[in-house]
Amino acid sequence: MKKEAEFIAGGGVTTPRGFLAGAVKAGIKYADKRRLDLGILLAERTGAAAGLFTTNKVKAAPVLLDIERLRKGTARAVVMNSGGANACTGKQGMADAIETAALAARHAGVEPEETLAASTGVIGVTLPMDRIRQAIPKIVLSREGGHDLARAIMTTDTVPKEAAVKADGFIIGGMVKGAGMIHPDLATMLCFLTTDARVETAFLRQALRKAADLSFNMMSVDNDNSTNDTVVIMASGLAGGEKITRGGRRAETFQQALNQVCIYLAKESARDGEGATKLIEVKVSGAASLKDARLAARAIAGSMLVKTAVHGSDPNWGRALAAAGRSGAEVTPEKTELFIGGTRVVKDGEPVAFDKAEVVGHLDGKEVTIALDLHLGRGAATAWGCDLSEEYVKINAEYTT
Amino acid sequence: MKKEAEFIAGGGVTTPRGFLAGAVKAGIKYADKRRLDLGILLAERTGAAAGLFTTNKVKAAPVLLDIERLRKGTARAVVMNSGGANACTGKQGMADAIETAALAARHAGVEPEETLAASTGVIGVTLPMDRIRQAIPKIVLSREGGHDLARAIMTTDTVPKEAAVKADGFIIGGMVKGAGMIHPDLATMLCFLTTDARVETAFLRQALRKAADLSFNMMSVDNDNSTNDTVVIMASGLAGGEKITRGGRRAETFQQALNQVCIYLAKESARDGEGATKLIEVKVSGAASLKDARLAARAIAGSMLVKTAVHGSDPNWGRALAAAGRSGAEVTPEKTELFIGGTRVVKDGEPVAFDKAEVVGHLDGKEVTIALDLHLGRGAATAWGCDLSEEYVKINAEYTT
Numbered sequence: 001m002k003k004e005a006e007f008i009a010g011g012g013v014t015t016p017r018g019f020l021a022g023a024v025k026a027g028i029k030y031a032d033k034r035r036l037d038l039g040i041l042l043a044e045r046t047g048a049a050a051g052l053f054t055t056n057k058v059k060a061a062p063v064l065l066d067i068e069r070l071r072k073g074t075a076r077a078v079v080m081n082s083g084g085a086n087a088c089t090g091k092q093g094m095a096d097a098i099e100t101a102a103l104a105a106r107h108a109g110v111e112p113e114e115t116l117a118a119s120t121g122v123i124g125v126t127l128p129m130d131r132i133r134q135a136i137p138k139i140v141l142s143r144e145g146g147h148d149l150a151r152a153i154m155t156t157d158t159v160p161k162e163a164a165v166k167a168d169g170f171i172i173g174g175m176v177k178g179a180g181m182i183h184p185d186l187a188t189m190l191c192f193l194t195t196d197a198r199v200e201t202a203f204l205r206q207a208l209r210k211a212a213d214l215s216f217n218m219m220s221v222d223n224d225n226s227t228n229d230t231v232v233i234m235a236s237g238l239a240g241g242e243k244i245t246r247g248g249r250r251a252e253t254f255q256q257a258l259n260q261v262c263i264y265l266a267k268e269s270a271r272d273g274e275g276a277t278k279l280i281e282v283k284v285s286g287a288a289s290l291k292d293a294r295l296a297a298r299a300i301a302g303s304m305l306v307k308t309a310v311h312g313s314d315p316n317w318g319r320a321l322a323a324a325g326r327s328g329a330e331v332t333p334e335k336t337e338l339f340i341g342g343t344r345v346v347k348d349g350e351p352v353a354f355d356k357a358e359v360v361g362h363l364d365g366k367e368v369t370i371a372l373d374l375h376l377g378r379g380a381a382t383a384w385g386c387d388l389s390e391e392y393v394k395i396n397a398e399y400t401t
Numbered sequence: 402m403k404k405e406a407e408f409i410a411g412g413g414v415t416t417p418r419g420f421l422a423g424a425v426k427a428g429i430k431y432a433d434k435r436r437l438d439l440g441i442l443l444a445e446r447t448g449a450a451a452g453l454f455t456t457n458k459v460k461a462a463p464v465l466l467d468i469e470r471l472r473k474g475t476a477r478a479v480v481m482n483s484g485g486a487n488a489c490t491g492k493q494g495m496a497d498a499i500e501t502a503a504l505a506a507r508h509a510g511v512e513p514e515e516t517l518a519a520s521t522g523v524i525g526v527t528l529p530m531d532r533i534r535q536a537i538p539k540i541v542l543s544r545e546g547g548h549d550l551a552r553a554i555m556t557t558d559t560v561p562k563e564a565a566v567k568a569d570g571f572i573i574g575g576m577v578k579g580a581g582m583i584h585p586d587l588a589t590m591l592c593f594l595t596t597d598a599r600v601e602t603a604f605l606r607q608a609l610r611k612a613a614d615l616s617f618n619m620m621s622v623d624n625d626n627s628t629n630d631t632v633v634i635m636a637s638g639l640a641g642g643e644k645i646t647r648g649g650r651r652a653e654t655f656q657q658a659l660n661q662v663c664i665y666l667a668k669e670s671a672r673d674g675e676g677a678t679k680l681i682e683v684k685v686s687g688a689a690s691l692k693d694a695r696l697a698a699r700a701i702a703g704s705m706l707v708k709t710a711v712h713g714s715d716p717n718w719g720r721a722l723a724a725a726g727r728s729g730a731e732v733t734p735e736k737t738e739l740f741i742g743g744t745r746v747v748k749d750g751e752p753v754a755f756d757k758a759e760v761v762g763h764l765d766g767k768e769v770t771i772a773l774d775l776h777l778g779r780g781a782a783t784a785w786g787c788d789l790s791e792e793y794v795k796i797n798a799e800y801t802t
Contacts, residue, residue, distance in 0.1 A: 058726030058734045058750075088719050088734065090751035123719020124752045227723050304705075305797055312798025318489050318524020322628050325459030333459045333489065350491035351525045390791035396706055397713025 005257035007264075008171070011164020014146035016171040016196035018044045018236025021145035023152035026135035028128055029083030029121060036152035038081045038135050039145075041192055042108045047235040048201040049075035050208045051116075052216075054229035060087035061097040062117035063228060069116055073201030075234055076114040078192060079104035079136070081127070082155050082177070085188070086119040087227035089126050096127045103136045118190050118230050120155055120177060150175040153190050156395055161268040167257040168250055170197035170239040176265040188226035189216060191265060193233035197254060199244045206246065207255050208233050215262035218294065218383040219270045220302035233258075270384040275391030279384065280310055283371045284324070286337075287379030292329035294381040299327030300370060301385035311387035313363035315356060317345045320370055335375040341368070406658035408665075409572070412565020415547035417572040417597035419445040419637025422546035424553035427536035429529055430484030430522060437553035439482045439536050440546075442593055443509045448636040449602040450476035451609045452517075453617075455630035461488035462498040463518035464629060470517055474602035476635055477515040479593060480505035480537070482528070483556050483578070486589070487520040488628035490527050497528045504537045519591050519631045521556055521578060551576040554591050557796055562669040568658040569651055571598035571640040577666040589627035590617060592666060594634035598655060600645045607647065608656050609634050616663035619695065619784040620671045621703035634659075671785040676792030680785065681711055684772045685725070687738075688780030693730035695782040700728030701771060702786035712788035714764035716757060718746045721771055736776040742769070 014021050023039030030037075051070045053063045069075065079100055086093045097117045105115040119127070150160035154177050164173035178189030193208075212231055244250045271279040282301045287293035300306055303323035309316040317338055325331050338346035341362030345354050362368065368387075415422050424440030431438075452471045454464045470476065480501055487494045498518045506516040520528070551561035555578050565574035579590030594609075613632055645651045672680040683702045688694035701707055704724035710717040718739055726732050739747035742763030746755050763769065769788075 054727075056723060056726040057730075057732040058722050058737075085719070088722055088747065088750060088752065090735065090749070092751075122717070123723060124747070227719070227726065308794055308797030311794065314798060316523070318486070318628075321459050321489055322457060322524060325457040325628065326455075329458075331458040334491065336459075346489065346525070348491070349489060351489065388794055388797075390794045393709055393712065393789055393791045393794060396709035396789075397715060 005165035005167040008164040012146035012162035013173045013194045015164035015173040016194045018238035019194045020141035021149040022139045022141045023148040024135050024138045027131045037083045039149040039152040042077045043234045043236045047237040048199050048204045049234045050205040052231040058227050060228040061093035062119050065097045066116045076110040078116040080118040084121040085123045085228050088124040153177040156274050163264045165257050168253045172261050174261045178269045188228045191231040195235045196239040198237040199235045203246045211258040211262040215266035219266045220385045270386050273386035274395045275389040276386030278387045279367045281369045282383045285380040286373040286375045288330040288377040289379045293379035295327040296324040296329040297381045297383035299323045301383035307388035315359040337373040339371040406566035406568040409565040413547035413563035414574045414595045416565035416574040417595045419639035420595045421542035422550040423540045423542045424549040425536050425539050428532045438484045440550040440553040442479045444635045444637045448638040449600050449605045450635045451606040453632040459628045461629040462494035463520050466498045467517045477511040479517040481519040485522040486524045486629050489525040554578040557675050564665045566658050569654045573662050575662045579670045589629045592632040596636045597640040599638040600636045604647045612659040612663040616667035620667045621786045671787050674787035675796045676790040677787030679788045680768045682770045683784045686781040687774040687776045689731040689778040690780045694780035696728040697725040697730040698782045698784035700724045702784035708789035716760045738774040740772040
C-alpha cells in the first residue's frame with residue numbers, strides 16, 4: 001500500500017512555496033465588472049513546467065501559444081481569463097493571446113516567452129483587449145491570491161475547486177475549473193498545478209501525463225471536449241533537496257501525491273458538472289486489459305441513459321451493462337456482475353433479486369457508485385461523472401444569448 | 402441525377418404485395434392492456450431476407466436468435482413486442498424468444514425456423530409468457546395490419562413512423578420505432594422493411610448495409626446504442642420479373658429506392674427523438690474522405706452542446722466547430738466554413754458578420770440545418786439528430802419506475 005499524501009486544509013495553487021497569484025474584475029464578460037475574470041499565477045523562480053492540452057483539432061489561440069512556449073520545459077507565469085475562450089478567432093486571437101501574455105509578463109517582471117495564457121468562455125468572440133490592458137496592471141500578486149484566482153477562472157462552475165497536499169518535503173497545489181464540455185482526453189477544463197519540489201522536466205512531463213490518465217481523462221460531464229482544455233504544472237524548486245528524477249528516490253512519492261491532487265480535482269469537477277446533483281463513480285474490474293477497463297468505465301460514466309437514470313434514482317441497471325457492451329471493451333454478458341452501491345443487482349449476466357428500497361436509497365444520495373466486474377482478467381479502472389438534469393439543458397440552451 | 406422513387410401516401414410494411422400484419426393488446430407492459438404491444442409481420446411466400454443488428458456486445462435474446470436464423474438468407478415472419486427488451490435475461494430469455502417465435506409461426510402457419518423475433522423496452526426483465534401465449538392466437542393478419550403493427554412497437558415514440566415507395570415494378574415498405582438510444586451503428590431502433598421485388602439474398606444484404614450506412618447509421622439521439630437494435634428486410638418476390646442481382650439491371654434502382662425509405666425513416670426517428678422539438682440535419686462537405694465526412698457530421702449531430710444550443714435557438718456556432726474538431730476527422734481550422742440555415746457564420750475559421758435575427762429565426766423552426774465545408778477534399782455526408790430538451794431528461798429519469 002502506497003503512503004497517501006496529506007491534504008492541507010484550505011490549500012491551493014499558492015500553498016507551495018514560491019508562488020503568488022491575484023485576480024481582478026476586468027469586465028470581460030460582464031461590462032459591469034460583477035465578477036473576477038482575469039488573473040495571474042506567478043512562480044517566483046523559473047523551474048520545470050509541463051502541460052497537457054486538448055486533442056481537439058480546433059485549438060484556441062492560448063493553447064497554441066502554450067504548446068509552443070512549453071517546448072523548452074520551463075515557465076514562470078500564466079495569465080488566465082474567463083468570459084471568452086479566444087478560440088476560432090484567427091490571427092487576431094493569436095495576437096491578443098501574445099499581447100495579453102506580454103502585458104502580464106511586464107506587470108509580473110518576467111519574460112514574455114516564459115509566460116503562458118489560458119482562456120475559457122464562449123468560442124468565436126475576440127477578447128476585449130482595451131479592458132484587459134486596463135485591468136492587468138491592477139492585479140495584486142500575493143501568497144493568498146490563489147483563492148481569488150480559482151474564482152476568476154470559473155464559468156458555469158458553482159464553487160471554486162482547489163486542493164494542496166504535503167508529501168516527503170514538498171507540497172503540490174492545484175485548482176481547476178470546468179463544469180461543462182468535460183470528457184476523456186480533456187475538456188474545458190483549465191487546471192493549474194504548482195509544486196515547490198525540485199523536479200526534472202522530463203519526469204514532470206511523464207508524471208503529469210500519468211496523473212491525468214487517472215483523473216481528468218477519466219471524467220465526463222457531457223461527452224464533448226473543448227478547444228481550450230489545459231492542464232499546466234509549474235515547479236518553483238524552492239523546497240530544495242535532491243532533484244526528483246525519473247526512477248529516482250522520490251519519484252513514486254511525487255507521482256502518488258500528484259495523482260491524489262488530480263483525482264481530487266477531477267472528482268470535484270464532475271460533482272460540480274453543469275446541473276449536476278450527484279457524483280457518479282464507476283469502478284470496472286476484471287477487464288481483459290487496463291485499456292478495456294478504462295473504456296468500459298468511461299462509457300458507463302458518460303452514458304446519457306445512465307446519467308438520467310441516476311438523476312431519477314431509477315435502478316435501471318441494464319443501461320450500465322448496455323453502455324459497457326458498446327464501449328469497445330471485451331464483454332462476455334454471461335460473466336458480468338454489477339453492483340449499485342453495495343448491492344449486487346446482476347450476477348452471471350442475469351438480474352438477481354435485490355432490495356429495491358436499498359438501491360433507490362443509495363441512488364438518492366449525493367455519491368452514487370456503480371461497480372462492474374467483467375470476470376475476464378485483471379484490468380481495473382475508475383471513472384467519474386455526474387447525473388444529467390433538466391438544469392443541464394437549461395444552462396446550455398441559454399449560454400451565449 | 403438518379404431518378405427518385407415515388408412515395409406512396411399512407412404506405413407501410415403491408416403496402417408491397419405479399420405481406421400481412423396484425424397486432425394486439427397483450428398487456429406486456431401495462432396489465433390493463435391499454436395499448437397495442439405484440440404483433441406479427443408475415444410474408445405470404447418465402448423470399449430473400451437480410452438483417453443488421455446492434456454492434457453492442459450485450460445482445461438481447463431475440464437478436465441472437467435472428468442472427469442465427471438469417472444465416473440461410475430467407476425468412477417468412479417476425480413476431481415483435483414492446484414493453485420488454487428481453488435483454489440480459491439469460492437462458493430463460495432465449496427460451497422465451499424461441500417459444501414466442503414458435504407460437505407466432507404456428508399461428509401464421511409457417512415454420513418456426515423461418516420466424517424471427519424482436520423486442521424493445523426495459524432491459525433485464527423476462528417476458529410475461531403467459532400473456533404472450535394467450536395473445537398470439539388473437540392476432541388477426543391482414544393487408545391493412547401494417548399500421549397497427551407500427552403502433553405496437555412504439556415505446557417513447559410519439560407517432561408511428563411508416564413509409565412506402567414505388568419504383569421500377571416493385572414497392573418497398575418500412576416502419577421504424579426508436580426514440581431513444583439511437584446512435585450510429587444502430588440503436589433501439591427496430592426497423593422492418595418489406596418488398597415485393599424478386600431479389601437475390603447476397604444483393605439484398607449488401608443493399609441493406611449500404612442503405613443503413615446512409616440513414617440509420619447517420620442518426621443520433623443520445624449517443625447510446627442498445628442491446629436490441631434490429632433492421633430486417635424481407636422480400637416476397639411477388640412483383641415477379643427478372644431477379645434483381647448485384648450489378649444487375651435494376652440493382653441501382655432498388656438501392657436508390659431502399660435508400661429513400663431508410664433515410665425517410667431515419668429522419669422521422671430523429672425528429673421523434675425523446676423530448677425532441679426540432680430535427681437537426683448536418684451536412685458536411687469538403688472532407689478529406691468519406692469517412693471523415695461521416696465522423697464530423699455524426700459528431701456535430703450528436704454533440705450535447707450543439708443539441709442544447711439548437712434547443713435554445715442559440716447561434717453558438719463554435720460548438721459545431723469544436724465537435725468537428727474532436728470527431729477524429731481531419732480539420733484545418735483556418736479553412737472551415739460554416740452555415741446555419743442559409744446563413745454563413747464562419748469563413749476561413751473565423752466568425753463573419755451575420756444577421757443574428759435571421760439565424761435565430763432559422764433555429765426557431767422545426768428543421769435546423771447546419772452545413773460545414775472543411776475545404777480539404779471531396780468527402781460529403783449528412784447526419785440527423787434532434788435537440789436536447791428538459792423533456793428528454795424527464796422521460797429518461799423515470800423510465801422503469
